[in-house]
Amino acid sequence: MSLDFVGLTFDGIKADVEYFLRQEHSKGSILYSKASPYGQILSVLENMHQLSFLYLKNSLNQFDLGDANSLNKRYIRNAAITTGHNPSRATSSTGTLKMTIKSSSDIEKDISGSKITIFNRSAIKSKTNSLEYIMNIGSEKTTHNITPNYSFFVPIIQGKWKTVTFTGTDDNYQSFQVSEEGNADVENFNVEVIVDGDLWEIKNHLYEMIPEEKACVVRTGYNGGIDIIFGNGGFGEVPGIGSVIEVNYIITNGSDGNIFSKVMNDWTMIDDVIDGSGQVVDITDLFDITIFTDINFGADGENILFTKNILPMVSNNYVLALPQQYAYYIKRLGVFTHVNAYEENGTIFITVTPNVNLFKDSNSDYFTIDLEAFILDDNEKAKIDQYLKSSGTIQLTRKYKIISPKLSYYAINISYISYSDATDDSIRAQVLSTLSDYFLDLGSGNRIPRSELVRLISTNVKDIHSLDIQFISKKNEDYHLEQKKRVENKLKNLESNLSTTDIKDDPNYNRNKVLGIDPIMGDILFDPNEIPLIRGGWKDRNGNMYSDAIDSLGLKSVNMIKKGTIDRKNK
Numbered sequence: 060m061s062l063d064f065v066g067l068t069f070d071g072i073k074a075d076v077e078y079f080l081r082q083e084h085s086k087g088s089i090l091y092s093k094a095s096p097y098g099q100i101l102s103v104l105e106n107m108h109q110l111s112f113l114y115l116k117n118s119l120n121q122f123d124l125g126d127a128n129s130l131n132k133r134y135i136r137n138a139a140i141t142t143g144h145n146p147s148r149a150t151s152s153t154g155t156l157k158m159t160i161k162s163s164s165d166i167e168k169d170i171s172g173s174k175i176t177i178f179n180r181s182a183i184k185s186k187t188n189s190l191e192y193i194m195n196i197g198s199e200k201t202t203h204n205i206t207p208n209y210s211f212f213v214p215i216i217q218g219k220w221k222t223v224t225f226t227g228t229d230d231n232y233q234s235f236q237v238s239e240e241g242n243a244d245v246e247n248f249n250v251e252v253i254v255d256g257d258l259w260e261i262k263n264h265l266y267e268m269i270p271e272e273k274a275c276v277v278r279t280g281y282n283g284g285i286d287i288i289f290g291n292g293g294f295g296e297v298p299g300i301g302s303v304i305e306v307n308y309i310i311t312n313g314s315d316g317n318i319f320s321k322v323m324n325d326w327t328m329i330d331d332v333i334d335g336s337g338q339v340v341d342i343t344d345l346f347d348i349t350i351f352t353d354i355n356f357g358a359d360g361e362n363i364l365f366t367k368n369i370l371p372m373v374s375n376n377y378v379l380a381l382p383q384q385y386a387y388y389i390k391r392l393g394v395f396t397h398v399n400a401y402e403e404n405g406t407i408f409i410t411v412t413p414n415v416n417l418f419k420d421s422n423s424d425y426f427t428i429d430l431e432a433f434i435l436d437d438n439e440k441a442k443i444d445q446y447l448k449s450s451g452t453i454q455l456t457r458k459y460k461i462i463s464p465k466l467s468y469y470a471i472n473i474s475y476i477s478y479s480d481a482t483d484d485s486i487r488a489q490v491l492s493t494l495s496d497y498f499l500d501l502g503s504g505n506r507i508p509r510s511e512l513v514r515l516i517s518t519n520v521k522d523i524h525s526l527d528i529q530f531i532s533k534k535n536e537d538y539h540l541e542q543k544k545r546v547e548n549k550l551k552n553l554e555s556n557l558s559t560t561d562i563k564d565d566p567n568y569n570r571n572k573v574l575g576i577d578p579i580m581g582d583i584l585f586d587p588n589e590i591p592l593i594r595g596g597w598k599d600r601n602g603n604m605y606s607d608a609i610d611s612l613g614l615k616s617v618n619m620i621k622k623g624t625i626d627r628k629n630k
Contacts, residue, residue, distance in 0.1 A: 132281075135367050145263065146279045146366050147391050149244035149313035151217040152357030153195075153442065156183075156326070158346040159210040166205050169345055172335020176202045177213070177342075180220055182329035187320060190312050191329065192217050192354075217316030217357055218246055218309040225306070227254070227298030231291035237306055238284030244360055245285045246309035248449060250277050252287055253305040254298050268295035314393075316357040319418060321350040352438045355413070358394040365391065379453045382407050389443065397464065397501055401587040407459040410588050411435055411443060416499050425495035426593065426609040426616060433590065435463040464590040467575060468533035468597055469583060470605045472618045473516070473526055479624040481522030487619050489520040491609070494617060498593060507583035507591060524625050530583050532575030536599040542568045543600055593617065 160166065166173050179201075181194045192215040203211050225235045239245060252259045252275050260274040265288065268274045274295045276288040287306060289298055298304055326348045331339045342348075379385055382400035385407055390398050397412035415425075418432040435443075440461045447453060471494070477486055493516050501507075509528050516526060545565060575591075577584055585591050595605035595616040606615045 132363050135363055144366070147361040147393075148247040148279055148285070149311050149360045150247045150356065150358045150392060150394075151249065151309060151311040151313075152316035152318070152354050153214065153216045154318070154350060154354030155352040156213045156215055157210060157349050157351035158213060158342065159349075160205055160208065161345060161347055162207075164345045166207070170205055170334045170340060171338055173205045174202055174335035175205060175340060175342065176200050176333050178330065178332075181332070182219070183215065184327045184329055185318060186325045186327060187318055187322065188315060190217060190316055191219050192316075193220060193309070212351060215354070216249070216309070217354070218249075218311040220307060221310055222305060222307050225287075225304040227300060227302030227304055229297060229300035231297060233289045233298060235287045235304065235306070236280055236284060237287070237308065238280065239310060243310045244313060246311040247360075249309040250285065251305075251307040252277065253307070255302050262295075265290055265294045270294070271296045311357070313359040314357050316354070318350065318354040323347060323349050353436075356392075356394055356439070356442050358392050361391055362393065365393075379447065380457060382409075385409055385447070385459060388447065392446070396499070397590055399464075399587045405458065407457060408588060409443075409459055409461045410464045410590075411461060412464055412590055413439065424491070425498045426491065430466065430592075430594070433464070433466060433592065435461070462588065465586075465588050467585055467589045467591050468594050469575070469591055470531040470533075470595060470614070470616050470618065471512075471593060472529040472531065472620060474529075474620045474622050475526035476524045476623050476625055477621065478522055478524055478627045480627060481624075483619070483621065486520060486522050489522070490516055490619065491617060493519045494593065501590070505585055505587065506577070507585075509581040509583075528581075530576055530581065531599065531605075532573075532583075533597045535572075535574040535576060536597070538572065538574050539570075540598070540600040 164170075177194060177196060177200065179194065179196050179199055182191050183194060184191050195214045195216050197214075203209070223237055227233065237245060250261065252261060254273070257273060260272070261277045262268055262274050263276065263278075265276055268290050270293050272290075272295050275290070276286075278286050278288070280286045285308065287304075289295060291297065324343065324347060326343055328341060328343050332342050334340045379388060382402050386398050386400040386409070389395065389409065389411060394414055395411050396414050396416070397410070399410045401408055401410075412433055413435065415428055415432045418428050440463075443461050447459070453459075473490065475486070477483075494512070497512065497515060507530075509530065512528055513526060516528075517523065542565060575584055576582070583591050593616045594607060595614075596607035598604050603614055606613055609615055609617065
């Protein structure tokens with residue numbers, strides 16, 4: 060007798076097992092009852108097999124990219140590499156320190172020869188986050204002649220340089236793997252491959268290498284480290300047998316390395332700085348150290364969900380040509396809240412908003428974050444430009460320009476009916492918290508649906524029975540206010556008793572025009588170069604002032620209008 064596995068369900072297999080045992084033993088009903096020892100053993104085995112089937116099912120689901128629960132990092136990264144996509148690893152924050160000799164420092168006494176020498180890749184530690192940073196001076200060392208009030212600047216990058224060494228085998232397509240334990244991550248850009256003392260160029264693909272070129276491919280490994288792959292002579296040079304292959308790379312802490320509090324003298328020097336006689340000096344005692352340019356753009360590795368979702372859109376011949384491709388390539392860094400790209404007159408304009416969440420602390424939210432947080436400075440634009448150029452995939456005929464978004468201001472009026480046992484202060488706090496979370500993670504697009512905010516508030520604020528939302532657009536109010544001012548100026552210049560209605564509108568003025576808001580749905584609408592902000596500090600067409608202070612007594616960016624109450628039991 061054999062088991063019948065026609066129907067591969069656990070219940071079916073279980074029934075087959077029990078039937079088989081009872082057929083084999085005349086007293087099977089007694090021997091294998093749940094009360095008998097054999098029956099209890101059988102129950103244990105059945106449960107074990109049930110767990111095995113569940114594990115098998117879950118394992119198979121992990122290999123199904125169409126399954127929303129499939130998050131097998133190794134498999135997804137393998138599939139990504141197969142399609143030509145190299146998942147981004149964590150990136151280090153970068154910035155610049157300014158060092159100014161202290162007025163209290165005795166240069167002649169404390170600094171022999173009035174000179175200090177700083178070596179490239181010297182380590183300095185931040186007291187703010189207890190992380191190490193690397194002095195990236197661009198040469199082996201730099202020497203400064205110190206005079207009163209002397210200042211100099213040092214570019215830094217977060218992380219630690221590490222080195223691993225391999226031995227060449229003279230085989231085609233040699234490959235080596237570098238991995239780090241724990242939460243450490245190999246930085247996305249700062250990797251060096253040196254073979255027998257020569258720095259080899261890093262390429263994206265083997266086919267990019269010409270015959271005998273000293274080049275190799277560095278890509279994100281299946282385990283999150285990096286793989287170094289050499290060619291076959293026809294595509295890139297083959298490291299000879301016994302050759303010394305040195306891989307230098309940075310271990311980074313990603314987004315944890317961003318620093319936004321510019322505290323003076325918040326640093327500890329780790330590596331030696333020497334004076335004119337070769338003696339070690341502590342520059343943290345002799346110099347005032349300040350953050351000159353923001354230490355930012357540190358980001359964690361590419362989210363596995365993002366990798367999975369973009370797989371259908373990538374290929375082995377991927378190039379940056381279309382606006383959406385530029386937007387995707389910048390989004391993968393995970394540093395920005397809002398990224399949009401569009402084309403005008405043959406130029407691709409890339410609108411980028413920094414991750415404003417990084418500017419939020421325990422004492423602030425979306426409504427109190429400094430507006431400068433939404434704007435790219437020149438240094439940040441330069442970093443994005445360098446990131447795009449380092450990809451090596453920009454279409455030669457393409458022109459692009461990185462711009463900060465245009466800030467468009469809105470106010471929100473919320474009419475609501477609450478439950479009678481709820482307090483207005485509690486409701487307002489919950490509503491503001493919901494709105495803050497939503498707008499801090501706005502993402503891309505061109506519309507903020509009114510219905511979506513109604514749904515979110517209804518879900519999160521249980522003390523509200525019903526509500527409605529109305530958006531007020533500053534640019535719409537400005538448009539109609541300008542016409543009102545034109546009419547008022549005409550009235551001032553007339554000596555008659557004409558009324559406002561007696562004066563014709565400007566022929567270019569449209570009384571029914573609505574800017575920034577969908578006239579039918581009531582949604583916020585914004586252009587690719589805009590980002591909507593819920594902020595006050597402006598007047599509507601009727602002269603009503605919307606305060607920028609979220610807790611002011613009058614009109615403000617978020618206004619709660621209570622329409623009544625209802626007993627909770629009557630909901």
